Amino acid sequence: MEIKFIVIDDEPPALQVIKTYAQQFPWLKLLHTFEDAVSASEYLRQVPADLIFLDINMPDINGLDLARGLTTHPMIIFTTAYRQYAFEGFELDAIDYLLKPIPFQRFEKAVQKAQAHSRQQLLPAGTESLLVHSSYQCVKIPLHDIVYIESMEDYIRIHRTGQAPVLTLMTLKKILEKLPSERFRRIHRSYIVAVDKVRTVVNRKVKLSSAAELPVSDSYIDFIRDWKQL
Structure with missing residues (x-):
């Protein structure tokens, strides 16, 4: 099951880490990376993504605010250097919350959770x-x-x-x-x-x-x- 994802982070090294880690999982397909939330938000209006790796601390739009403003509902894995945002991230039904610097094992666990979530195939209400x-x-x-x-x-x-x-x-x-x-x-x-x-x-x-x-x-x-x- 293929999962299409984007990465939003104003730090190029952080973008590269996630790109490198994701290459170890053939079912993860990178659509685009963004260094600012505004461009990413405009992109998401045109191109659907299954998953977003979203930095919280960005200069233009806070990642939490971007998540709240999305009109679609992709899976979200928050990334940040600040542990205090974890509660708000999970309040937004985030799949996971990764603390920088991100170890590969922790990244692997997060994307496996995303894969499990995407496989949820609940039947419509009214079925038995x-x-x-x-x-x-x-x-x-x-x-x-x-x-x-x-x-x-x-x-x-x-x-x-x-x-x-x-x-x-x-x-x-x-x-x-x-x-x-x-x-x-x-x-x-x-x-x-x-x-x-x-x-x-x-x-x-x-x-x-x-x-x-x-x-x-x-x-x-x-x-x-x-x-x-x-």
Whole structure:
């Protein structure tokens, strides 16, 4: 599976490092490099890229601001010499965050995460199964097997009836967009539940068919009212 990428960094040596590292992976195809964010932004309006290596500290436009302003949604791997930007980078659903100088092993891990993410082939909402990439293989999960989904930072864990959970690279927000809203509801920043697997609600906790008990947070308290009306 080919991944087309661009690199945006105002430091030519940093551009060269990423170009050299990327040559070790035949499935990475370099489209262009840019030393300024303005030119890169204009390019992306015309040419779609699957992945962007994006420096955060640039003189014209901050890399975080550029990411927020994109009208398309390519994968992003932030690069910077400053560790304090990591949280903001992951808040933007970045695939990874590389601290300069970038070791090759760390670059390899980041692009493998990007490859795994690109292989996520979730079926459209309304279908009866979804496919996720886990442990270098595609796993087909019938929707009726899902009990709940748990956030694990930049991964999620899909808990199933009578089977081991499946860990896959994705956010709760992204997977919720792919699931039928009448069957799956978010109840907490860390949990999505299958509505038909909820057995009881007591003291703002739901008990599921698997016997797991999960909290309902203030932001999703409407779930309790809606569940009682089913």
